[in-house]
Amino acid sequence: MAQEHCVIIGNGPAANQAALTLRENSSDARITIVGQEPFPHYRPHLLPEYITGRLSQDDLCVNPPAFYKECGIKVRLGQKVVHVDFNKRELVLDHKEVISFGGLIIASGGKQRIPEHLQVFDDLMLTLKTPADAAQWIEQLSQVDSVLIVGGDLTSLSLTKALLSLEKRVIFMLNEDSFWPVPLCNELSEKIKHMLTERGVEVIKAGRIKRVTRVSGRSLEVETDNKTLRVGILGAFFGMTPNVKFLARSGLDIERGVLVDEYLQTRFDLVYAAGDCAQVYHPTIKDYWVSIGYQNAINLGKVAGLNLLGGMLSVDASPESIFFVDGIIVNTSWWTEF
Numbered sequence: 650m651a652q653e654h655c656v657i658i659g660n661g662p663a664a665n666q667a668a669l670t671l672r673e674n675s676s677d678a679r680i681t682i683v684g685q686e687p688f689p690h691y692r693p694h695l696l697p698e699y700i701t702g703r704l705s706q707d708d709l710c711v712n713p714p715a716f717y718k719e720c721g722i723k724v725r726l727g728q729k730v731v732h733v734d735f736n737k738r739e740l741v742l743d744h745k746e747v748i749s750f751g752g753l754i755i756a757s758g759g760k761q762r763i764p765e766h767l768q769v770f771d772d773l774m775l776t777l778k779t780p781a782d783a784a785q786w787i788e789q790l791s792q793v794d795s796v797l798i799v800g801g802d803l804t805s806l807s808l809t810k811a812l813l814s815l816e817k818r819v820i821f822m823l824n825e826d827s828f829w830p831v832p833l834c835n836e837l838s839e840k841i842k843h844m845l846t847e848r849g850v851e852v853i854k855a856g857r858i859k860r861v862t863r864v865s866g867r868s869l870e871v872e873t874d875n876k877t878l879r880v881g882i883l884g885a886f887f888g889m890t891p892n893v894k895f896l897a898r899s900g901l902d903i904e905r906g907v908l909v910d911e912y913l914q915t916r917f918d919l920v921y922a923a924g925d926c927a928q929v930y931h932p933t934i935k936d937y938w939v940s941i942g943y944q945n946a947i948n949l950g951k952v953a954g955l956n957l958l959g960g961m962l963s964v965d966a967s968p969e970s971i972f973f974v975d976g977i978i979v980n981t982s983w984w985t986e987f
C-alpha cells in the first residue's frame with residue numbers, strides 16, 4: 650500500500666489527521682488531499698469569532714501551505730469530487746478530471762441539516778459551516794440590526810454570543826427541534842431561556858415557521874403559527890447531517906453516513922471513511938453510530954490512516970459515550986458537554 654496513491658476526500662480535521670498519520674507512518678506514500686472549498690484547512694469553531702472581526706482568515710488556518718509542501722502532501726483546493734468508481738478505483742472531479750487511487754479515505758464531513766418544512770425557504774436563511782458562509786454573515790450584518798435564530802445547536806449559541814458583542818438585536822426561537830440531536834425537554838428549555846435572557850437575547854416560544862418573505866433588501870417577514878416577526882437575518886441551526894450525496898450511486902453502503910466497520914473500512918478493499926461522514930459499527934451495541942465533533946473527527950482520521958497502511962485498530966468509543974435520539978445513534982462529547 651505504501652507505494653500506492655493514497656487519496657483523501659475532504660480537507661477538514663478528519664482528512665488532515667488521516668493525511669498526517671499516513672505521512673508519519675509511511676515516508677514514501679504518495680498522498681493527495683482533495684477538498685471542495687477554496688480555503689486551507691481551518692478551525693470551524695472559530696468562525697463566530699471571525700464574524701466579529703476579531704480574528705482574520707489567517708487565524709482560522711491550522712497550518713500554512715508551506716507545511717504540506719514540507720510534508721510531501723499534495724493539497725488540491727476548490728476541487729469537488731462528484732463521483733467515485735470503486736471498480737476502476739477512480740474519482741471524478743466536477744471539472745471532469747479523473748484521479749486514480751490505490752487507497753481512499755472518505756472524510757467529506759457534514760452539512761447543515763435543514764428540516765424538510767424549511768427547505769423551501771433555503772435561500773432566505775443563513776447557516777454557518779464554512780468561511781464562505783461566514784463571509785455572507787459579515788456582509789449582511791453590515792446592513793441589518795436584528796437576527797432571528799431558529800433551531801439552535803452549539804454553533805448557534807457561540808454565534809449568538811458573537812452577535813451580542815456586535816450589539817445586534819438577537820431573537821432566539823425555541824421549539825421542539827432546537828438543539829437537535831439533544832432532546833429539548835421542558836427543564837432544558839427553561840434553562841436555556843434563562844441563560845439567553847440574562848445575556849440580553851429575546852427568547853420566543855413560537856410554533857413552526859409557516860412562511861418567510863423578503864420585504865426589502867434589509868428585512869424579512871417570518872410568519873409562525875402564532876407570531877409574525879420582522880428581522881434582518883434569519884439564521885438556521887439544526888445540527889449537521891453526513892455529506893455523502895455525491896456517493897449515492899457509487900455502490901457504497903450508505904444509511905445516514907457511509908457505513909463502516911469498527912476499523913472504519915467500507916465494503917471495498919482499502920477504502921475507509923472517517924469523521925462526520927461516517928457511520929461506524931459498534932460491536933458491543935451491535936449498531937452504527939454517527940460521529941459529530943472535532944475531536945471525534947481527529948480520532949477517526951488517525952484510525953483510518955493507520956488501517957489504510959495495514960493496521961487493525963478499532964475505534965475507541967465507549968458504549969457510554971454513545972446516545973440515542975430521534976432514531977439516530979450519536980457519539981460526541983461536544984453535544985454531551987452541553
Ligand SMILES: Cc1cc2nc3c(=O)[nH]c(=O)nc-3n(C[C@H](O)[C@H](O)[C@H](O)COP(=O)(O)OP(=O)(O)OC[C@H]3O[C@@H](n4cnc5c(N)ncnc54)[C@H](O)[C@@H]3O)c2cc1C
Nearest residue numbers: 659660661662663685694730758759924925942943946983
Ligand atoms: C461554526 C462551527 C462550530 C463548531 N464548534 C465545535 C466545537 O466547539 N466542538 C466540536 O467538537 N465540534 C464543533 N463543530 C463541529 C466540528 O467542526 C465538526 O464535527 C468537524 O469539523 C468534523 O470534521 P470532518 O473532518 O469530519 O468534516 P468537516 O470539517 O465537515 O470537513 C469536511 C471536508 O470535506 C470537504 N468536502 C465535502 N464534500 C466534498 C466533496 N464532494 N469533494 C471534495 N471535498 C469535499 C469539505 O469542503 C471539508 O473540507 C463546529 C462546527 C461549526 C461549523
